[in-house]
Amino acid sequence: MTQRCGHVAVIGAPNAGKSTLVNALVGQKVAIVSPKAQTTRVRLMGIALEGDAQIILVDTPGIFDPNRRLDRAMVSAAWEGASDADLILMVVDGKKGAGAKVEKILEGLKHRPERKWLILNKVDISAKEKLLALTQKLTELCAFEEIFYISATTADGLPDLKVAIAAAMPEGAWHFPEDQVSDATERLVAAEITREQLYLQLHDELPYASTVETEKYVERPDGSVEIYQQILVERDSQRAIVLGKGGSRIKLIGATARKELAELMGVQVHLYLHVKVKAGWDEDRSVYRDMGLDWVE
Numbered sequence: 001m002t003q004r005c006g007h008v009a010v011i012g013a014p015n016a017g018k019s020t021l022v023n024a025l026v027g028q029k030v031a032i033v034s035p036k037a038q039t040t041r042v043r044l045m046g047i048a049l050e051g052d053a054q055i056i057l058v059d060t061p062g063i064f065d066p067n068r069r070l071d072r073a074m075v076s077a078a079w080e081g082a083s084d085a086d087l088i089l090m091v092v093d094g095k096k097g098a099g100a101k102v103e104k105i106l107e108g109l110k111h112r113p114e115r116k117w118l119i120l121n122k123v124d125i126s127a128k129e130k131l132l133a134l135t136q137k138l139t140e141l142c143a144f145e146e147i148f149y150i151s152a153t154t155a156d157g158l159p160d161l162k163v164a165i166a167a168a169m170p171e172g173a174w175h176f177p178e179d180q181v182s183d184a185t186e187r188l189v190a191a192e193i194t195r196e197q198l199y200l201q202l203h204d205e206l207p208y209a210s211t212v213e214t215e216k217y218v219e220r221p222d223g224s225v226e227i228y229q230q231i232l233v234e235r236d237s238q239r240a241i242v243l244g245k246g247g248s249r250i251k252l253i254g255a256t257a258r259k260e261l262a263e264l265m266g267v268q269v270h271l272y273l274h275v276k277v278k279a280g281w282d283e284d285r286s287v288y289r290d291m292g293l294d295w296v297e
């Protein structure tokens with residue numbers, strides 16, 4: 001049997017639904033998702049199978065006008081994810097429509113040599129009559145080979161998209177074992193699941209002012225795992241919020257993350273969280289290295 005295998009970069013503005021789409025195509029959760037913008041910080045591969053094709057989806061951070069070093073590193077990781085891809089999926093939130101962010105990405109995209117498809121996402125909450133005008137506007141700004149209308153949450157349009165992507169993959173041997181769904185290490189998965197809870201449970205600037213590092217990951221003889229993580233924040237006041245009254249918030253963050261990790265990994269998990277104030281962690285090279293982000297000047 002001939003095999004197909006290729007890289008598909010999933011790019012777009014923050015919150016467009018890129019990670020939700022990657023999870024839906026893979027068929028299980030490999031990337032964290034939240035209603036807040038800039039959830040994804042590093043490139044991550046989700047691996048989907050369709051017929052004879054292995055589709056290596058590259059989920060990327062949303063592209064926006066970066067200020068902080070961390071933001072610049074995220075945007076640079078996103079564009080790097082697109083380079084040399086066999087196919088780029090540009091995901092646009094059909095409800096939010098075009099706008100300065102989306103237009104700027106199209107500006108950067110239009111001269112790129114890779115194949116480009118436009119994915120209008122969130123059709124379940126978009127006004128149908130507006131989608132046509134939106135499509136016209138977007139395709140005037142950048143030429144797309146194909147256009148798909150989907151909902152990553154209801155799976156509307158997804159089976160057709162998946163079959164089309166598979167057919168667009170070049171012939172070649174699969175790069176990953178059949179049962180592998182992502183390129184993330186267990187340490188990274190664990191840190192991401194805890195970080196997802198920070199995005200879901202904390203408000204204002206706190207998710208952006210924090211990060212999670214897995215310090216120790218130990219498999220016990222009984223098959224369960226012990227995971228030690230550090231939540232880094234910028235200031236004492238932020239540490240107090242993450243801890244919550246009498247430690248109630250950190251307890252809930254830990255309990256929810258632990259439960260989800262246990263489900264994902266299929267083993268019992270003991271999760272130990274520690275909140276540490278580290279002013280300027282987002283200016284520290286070692287934090288970037290641990291996260292898997294390049295240091296940008």
Ligand SMILES: Nc1nc2c(ncn2[C@@H]2O[C@H](COP(=O)(O)OP(=O)(O)OP(=O)(O)O)[C@@H](O)[C@H]2O)c(=O)[nH]1
Binds near residue numbers: 013021040041
């Ligand atoms: N109604 C609806 N909501 C969606 C759909 N796809 C994604 N969402 C929601 O949109 C929000 C953002 O989804 P993400 O997948 O985190 O978006 P993203 O593009 O990866 O965002 P960043 O990583 O921040 O760039 C979440 O609340 C999702 O549940 C969709 O098709 N329909």
Ligand SMILES: [Mg+2]
Binds near residue numbers: 018020031
């Ligand atoms: Mg994301």
